[in-house]
Amino acid sequence: MKRAEPYLLLTPAYLLIAGFLFYPMATVFLLSLREYQLMDPLNTPFVGLDQYAAMAGDEYFWRSLWNSVVWVVVSLFFQFLLGFCLALLLNSTRFWGRGIFQAVVFAPWAVSGFLIAIIWAWLLNGEFGLVNDLLIRTGLVDQKIGFLSRGETALLSCVLANIWFGVTFFAVMLFAALQAIPPSLYEAADMDGATAWQSFWRVTAPMVKPAIVITVLLRAIWIFNWADLIWVMTGGGPAGASRTLSLYVFQKAFLGLDFGYSAALGVALTVVSLVFTAVFLRATRFYGDEAAL
Amino acid sequence: MIRTHPLRRLLQVTGLCAFFLFAVFPVYWMVVTSITPEKDLFVWPLKYFPSAPTLEHYAAAFLRTDIPRFFTNSIMVASLASACTLTVSVMGGYALARYRFRGRKVTLLMFLATQMMPVVVLIVPLFIIFRMLGLLNTLYSLMIVYTVLNIPFCTLMMQGFFAGVPSELEEAAMVDGCNRMGAILRVAVPLTRPGLIATFLFAFIGAWNELLFAVMFLNSESTFTLPVGLYNFISKYDIHWGRMMAGATLALLPALAVFAFVQRYMVRGLALGAVKG
Numbered sequence A: 001m002k003r004a005e006p007y008l009l010l011t012p013a014y015l016l017i018a019g020f021l022f023y024p025m026a027t028v029f030l031l032s033l034r035e036y037q038l039m040d041p042l043n044t045p046f047v048g049l050d051q052y053a054a055m056a057g058d059e060y061f062w063r064s065l066w067n068s069v070v071w072v073v074v075s076l077f078f079q080f081l082l083g084f085c086l087a088l089l090l091n092s093t094r095f096w097g098r099g100i101f102q103a104v105v106f107a108p109w110a111v112s113g114f115l116i117a118i119i120w121a122w123l124l125n126g127e128f129g130l131v132n133d134l135l136i137r138t139g140l141v142d143q144k145i146g147f148l149s150r151g152e153t154a155l156l157s158c159v160l161a162n163i164w165f166g167v168t169f170f171a172v173m174l175f176a177a178l179q180a181i182p183p184s185l186y187e188a189a190d191m192d193g194a195t196a197w198q199s200f201w202r203v204t205a206p207m208v209k210p211a212i213v214i215t216v217l218l219r220a221i222w223i224f225n226w227a228d229l230i231w232v233m234t235g236g237g238p239a240g241a242s243r244t245l246s247l248y249v250f251q252k253a254f255l256g257l258d259f260g261y262s263a264a265l266g267v268a269l270t271v272v273s274l275v276f277t278a279v280f281l282r283a284t285r286f287y288g289d290e291a292a293l
Numbered sequence B: 001m002i003r004t005h006p007l008r009r010l011l012q013v014t015g016l017c018a019f020f021l022f023a024v025f026p027v028y029w030m031v032v033t034s035i036t037p038e039k040d041l042f043v044w045p046l047k048y049f050p051s052a053p054t055l056e057h058y059a060a061a062f063l064r065t066d067i068p069r070f071f072t073n074s075i076m077v078a079s080l081a082s083a084c085t086l087t088v089s090v091m092g093g094y095a096l097a098r099y100r101f102r103g104r105k106v107t108l109l110m111f112l113a114t115q116m117m118p119v120v121v122l123i124v125p126l127f128i129i130f131r132m133l134g135l136l137n138t139l140y141s142l143m144i145v146y147t148v149l150n151i152p153f154c155t156l157m158m159q160g161f162f163a164g165v166p167s168e169l170e171e172a173a174m175v176d177g178c179n180r181m182g183a184i185l186r187v188a189v190p191l192t193r194p195g196l197i198a199t200f201l202f203a204f205i206g207a208w209n210e211l212l213f214a215v216m217f218l219n220s221e222s223t224f225t226l227p228v229g230l231y232n233f234i235s236k237y238d239i240h241w242g243r244m245m246a247g248a249t250l251a252l253l254p255a256l257a258v259f260a261f262v263q264r265y266m267v268r269g270l271a272l273g274a275v276k277g
Helices: A002-032 A050-056 A058-093 A097-112 A113-123 A128-136 A151-178 A183-191 A196-225 A229-231 A245-254 A258-284 B005-035 B056-063 B067-098 B104-114 B119-133 B140-162 B168-175 B180-191 B191-211 B210-215 B226-235 B239-271
Strands: none
Touching: A002 A258, A002 B067, A002 B104, A002 B119, A002 B140, A050 A128, A050 A258, A058 A151, A058 A196, A058 A258, A058 B005, A058 B119, A058 B168, A097 A183, A097 A258, A097 B005, A097 B239, A113 A128, A113 A229, A113 B005, A113 B180, A113 B226, A113 B239, A151 A196, A151 B005, A183 A196, A196 A245, A196 B180, A229 A245, A229 B104, A245 B005, A245 B191, A245 B210, A258 B119, B005 B056, B005 B191, B005 B239, B056 B067, B056 B239, B067 B104, B067 B140, B067 B180, B067 B226, B067 B239, B119 B140, B140 B191, B140 B210, B140 B239, B168 B180, B180 B191, B191 B239, B210 B226, B226 B239
């Protein structure tokens, strides 16, 4: 009886995860081998790999994949850079009210993708947006820019909103890692005559590397999969200029009502995530140890 | 040791102020827009402070739209889903923290792996499953999805909280004649109360903010949650920005209130491998 206890306690979690996460995930692949239109659910012929072949020739697919790369890489780069700066600043500055400051600066984390999109769509509005107002007042441009309706700026506008949201995540994780570095290491470096620059590269950097690796990986996957921000801000437009792969998966199902093709795109999305994870872990020589659990 | 040079201090202060403005300004602008009279919203150049603040957009949001109903629906879905999540996570987290059993490590790894799952890919198969179960266009489908999506993360979180409480107290209670269930409910659970609240609220924010499943599963206005309802304002009409921002402010308030409470636990929760947005 006693040996069964942990399994009994975990049963609800196992069942729910198996039924509503693993089972549907498994059916996605089977679904991708069928032609499945939502309007015609009784007629779902097996078509084998036809939809994958269609995908290979689908210009929108390749474009969305490229957009995903831009979306992930640019967002991540700035989130990391700014998040690390913020964490270093918080870690090295003592001032009154730091707790409150931290709570305020970290608050974007609580804002949903939907609200971020709405707020930034309004800020970047081409007619009465605040950003246009600021740019014109400071004389940087002399004509309003339709950020969301122009192909060159639509995706980058979404990236900007994503950066606003994601700096927090990096700051929190890296701040925690910085706080965990024992001060004695800096004292020792100081006694050996290390400059601030040296103690950053020889002490801080190696100590926070595991946190950086895991945070970058989790965020990269998460951003790659994240669809609602772009969907609400631009709808993937104009003409697919800001549509990422995850958004394409969603729109094929929601607007196109083509479940079979959406599933095939979903499989592609999953494969890209897995390959990326494997390559990333190998390149950073990071092996998930006990500490990660 | 950190020596604070005046110039360095100046740089630090400037940097911190910049971050502060960057974090706060968009939210400030949302609130300002929501209290600016309609006629002042569309003048050029913009006014950065409302000269005659008004609650007209809030009144319109409450009286002329279904926002109150969306709000109630969202509260219901989010609180029930997070209550279910909490129950399942307390049981699972307790098992993972207190027992050494075969498959424990695999379970932990599996929970971590689910955090990397592309959620957007699940929308189609879950739609088909819920259609078979006859739960489409009901709030039950969302409650189930939100519960399941939050379980792995919240279980890991609860495991951490239980691991922080010494097990001797439960053993003492069992010596005194409590059974295992009694020891969990009367000793372990009360001792981790801050953890319970934090876990509940994490699950709540996640459910409160979710849009894509909701928009896919619900199609009649009476079942809309707040994100779906607000999304519909964008797609259906010309956007009434003032009213939209009033709705957005209302949607943000509960999340921020909850955040104020959980942010202390955020570092710890996130360090456990969370990828919640």
